[in-house]
Amino acid sequence: MSADAFLSTWAALTKELTELIDAALDVEPPGGLPDSWAARLKSLGVAPLGEDARIAAIKEHQQTRGAPLPEVSACLANFTMLAKKQLEPLRKTLTAEQARAMEDGVHRFTDQALGHYRAKATEKKKGMFGAAKALAAQHQYGKGLNATAYVLGCSACHAPRLADELSCAFCGGSLEVVS
Numbered sequence: 001m002s003a004d005a006f007l008s009t010w011a012a013l014t015k016e017l018t019e020l021i022d023a024a025l026d027v028e029p030p031g032g033l034p035d036s037w038a039a040r041l042k043s044l045g046v047a048p049l050g051e052d053a054r055i056a057a058i059k060e061h062q063q064t065r066g067a068p069l070p071e072v073s074a075c076l077a078n079f080t081m082l083a084k085k086q087l088e089p090l091r092k093t094l095t096a097e098q099a100r101a102m103e104d105g106v107h108r109f110t111d112q113a114l115g116h117y118r119a120k121a122t123e124k125k126k127g128m129f130g131a132a133k134a135l136a137a138q139h140q141y142g143k144g145l146n147a148t149a150y151v152l153g154c155s156a157c158h159a160p161r162l163a164d165e166l167s168c169a170f171c172g173g174s175l176e177v178v179s
């Protein structure tokens, strides 16, 4: 058995995760509930916060943009649950070491993505130029190597990896220390 099915599922999940974070950051005005975001909440089984709670959350977390942090946190929790369900049947195609990298990677989905979201959603407002640049950069996560930024993946095959590993458990490539 090979890990190919796992790797393609992993790549799809990583892409979905980056799209989720991008969509949350795109919510305007901060704490708003545009139809596109409401639809995404529904698809992940998350009930939107009430109007007052949205405003309170934006204030509490000092957000300058995006959907309320607790809402995004709930989305990530449900996303991780769904990801686990999709990945579980593929576990039998993995070696013990690969399975450990998978579990570790899935945990990072929630922690790292939320940390990234918090940082982006609380950034101080930039001037027009800076804002345009930030907007351009923000949409690059779904493409190329940046897609694995949330999960510290292998740069060759994009598989999840354990932080202390020297070679990739999936493709055998060497993993350089990321600073």
Ligand SMILES: [Zn+2]
Binding pocket: 154, 155, 156, 157, 158, 159, 168, 169, 170, 171, 172, 173
């Ligand atoms: Zn690899």
